[in-house]
Amino acid sequence: DPSGEMHxxxxxxxxxxxAVSLSGEDNIEQAxxxxxxxxxxxxAWLPVAxxxxxxxxxxxxxxxxTEKLAADAAAEGGKPLMDSRVEVARAIAGIKLCIxxxxxxxxxxxPMNEPxxxxxxxxxxxxxxxxxxxxxxxxxxxxxxxxxxxxxxVAAGCPVIVKPSEDxxxxxxxxxxxxxxxxxxxxxxQVAITDGHQVAEKLVTDKRAGFFSFIGSARVGWMLRxxxxxxxxxxxxxxxxxxxMVDRSADLDxxxxxxxxxxYYHAGQVCVSVQRIFAHNSMLQELTERLAAGAExxxxxxxxxxxxxxxxxxxxxxxxxxSEWVAEALDGGAQLITGGKRLDNxxxxxxxxxNPSPDSKVSTQEIFGPVVCLYGYDRLDDxxxxxxxLDVAFQAAVFAQDIDRAIRxxxxxxxxxxxxxxxxxxxxxxxxxxxxxxxxLGVGGIGYTIDDMQIEKxxxxxxxxx
Numbered sequence: 001d002p003s004g005e006m007h008x009x010x011x012x013x014x015x016x017x018x019a020v021s022l023s024g025e026d027n028i029e030q031a032x033x034x035x036x037x038x039x040x041x042x043x044a045w046l047p048v049a050x051x052x053x054x055x056x057x058x059x060x061x062x063x064x065x066t067e068k069l070a071a072d073a074a075a076e077g078g079k080p081l082m083d084s085r086v087e088v089a090r091a092i093a094g095i096k097l098c099i100x101x102x103x104x105x106x107x108x109x110x111p112m113n114e115p116x117x118x119x120x121x122x123x124x125x126x127x128x129x130x131x132x133x134x135x136x137x138x139x140x141x142x143x144x145x146x147x148x149x150x151x152x153x154v155a156a157g158c159p160v161i162v163k164p165s166e167d168x169x170x171x172x173x174x175x176x177x178x179x180x181x182x183x184x185x186x187x188x189x190q191v192a193i194t195d196g197h198q199v200a201e202k203l204v205t206d207k208r209a210g211f212f213s214f215i216g217s218a219r220v221g222w223m224l225r226x227x228x229x230x231x232x233x234x235x236x237x238x239x240x241x242x243x244x245m246v247d248r249s250a251d252l253d254x255x256x257x258x259x260x261x262x263x264y265y266h267a268g269q270v271c272v273s274v275q276r277i278f279a280h281n282s283m284l285q286e287l288t289e290r291l292a293a294g295a296e297x298x299x300x301x302x303x304x305x306x307x308x309x310x311x312x313x314x315x316x317x318x319x320x321x322x323s324e325w326v327a328e329a330l331d332g333g334a335q336l337i338t339g340g341k342r343l344d345n346x347x348x349x350x351x352x353x354x355n356p357s358p359d360s361k362v363s364t365q366e367i368f369g370p371v372v373c374l375y376g377y378d379r380l381d382d383x384x385x386x387x388x389x390l391d392v393a394f395q396a397a398v399f400a401q402d403i404d405r406a407i408r409x410x411x412x413x414x415x416x417x418x419x420x421x422x423x424x425x426x427x428x429x430x431x432x433x434x435x436x437x438x439x440x441l442g443v444g445g446i447g448y449t450i451d452d453m454q455i456e457k458x459x460x461x462x463x464x465x466x
Contacts, residue, residue, distance in 0.1 A: 006019065013302075032132070034159075052099055055182070057183060071084070076169075076171065077167070078312045080311045128454060129157040130454055131158065131209070135160060137164050140266060143172075149215070159188050163192045163193065204227070216238070241365065243415075244259065244262075244424060245387065246287060247400035247405050247409065267311055295372075296350075318368070322370075337352040338352050352371075352372050356373050384413065388412075394436065430446050
């Protein structure tokens with residue numbers, strides 16, 4: 001029996017969207033028992049052909065419900081409908097990537113031709129599930145993140161227990177419902193919704209968990225990793241304060257629209273959102289003016305309207321925090337170019353700050369709000385040094401028409417990926433996606449995640465007939 005109910009509300013207007021059942025410690029214990037029993041019973045494992053059939057049916061079911069899935073995700077998460085539609089399309093494409101990966105990656109042949117006296121052996125690997133996957137997810141992509149965690153686990157053949165964000169559990173619940181409609185037996189994917197760290201920690205740190213997948217804050221992620229049971233593997237995806245270098249050879253006609261999208265997409269609530277732009281002083285004034293003009297034209301408001309470009313922050317306390325960080329930056333000498341004010345319905349005006357102090361929160365910590373910082377530089381090396389000075393590193397970007405300068409900057413930036421003439425938040429779901437330093441552990445991306453959730457089990461055969 002559930003341990004109570006929680007109301008899910010719209011971050012835009014506070015409207016009650018649904019009531020969901022909360023999981024208590026007894027529910028967590030039962031979920032772990034069921035999942036672990038499946039994993040330990042090899043006869044119950046789902047063969048690749050069955051997993052593939054389920055995922056193919058899921059693609060069809062999601063395709064029939066794209067507009068409903070997008071509207072529901074926008075309502076609970078606040079991402080504008082135009083972007084939520086893209087999220088649903090990416091989620092469906094992600095399931096297709098799951099299918100492609102498990103059908104094309106069955107194992108490998110291991111060379112046994114070393115110069116040894118006895119080489120009468122052949123060896124090959126096959127892929128097996130690593131164990132029970134426990135997935136803890138975030139609010140900002142309430143459907144696509146679940147695909148990356150749960151879809152990958154199902155593809156890998158792992159029983160999975162998923163804990164969605166308490167702010168956005170509905171997209172997760174609908175996705176799991178569709179998985180079951182597609183033919184996945186119930187116990188292979190269970191949902192645990194909690195409203196406290198104690199119950200969630202019990203789920204994550206149990207010795208029956210074989211793999212821990214986490215998307216969220218660095219503080220919580222590293223804390224939970226430190227408490228994992230011995231042998232539990234994990235992947236952590238946190239955030240950053242993504243830097244962009246605008247070289248004096250940059251084409252601003254191309255750079256400005258990309259920077260606006262990367263900085264203010266989903267009100268900046270993206271782990272690789274454009275946050276720190278370093279521009280050569282020869283073009284600083286023009287870039288400042290053009291970014292400000294573009295930010296002021298962005299339509300802020302109801303995420304369920306087709307025309308809205310920037311929606312609300314997820315909670316009122318986040319609006320308060322962003323407001324405090326901007327006020328601190330202004331007190332420290334930053335120049336407010338545009339924005340810097342709260343709007344109705346949990347919204348915050350798209351904000352551009354010029355030359356905030358390198359020590360301010362907006363320069364050193366992840367904003368996770370619609371605030372972009374712009375810094376001028378004369379020497380590229382000085383800008384790169386400041387860009388690399390933080391304890392987080394994830395994706396970065398450079399705008400330059402001079403390919404030699406673009407390559408030089410790419411080589412100097414601390415990042416797992418550098419976009420050239422594109423914003424830092426670019427992602428396709430099959431590419432490697434890896435936070436460095438405090439920004440995470442392991443490599444995300446559909447195929448990489450599936451591989452993490454499996455082991456390559458080797459068989460070595462000795463035969464005199466070889």
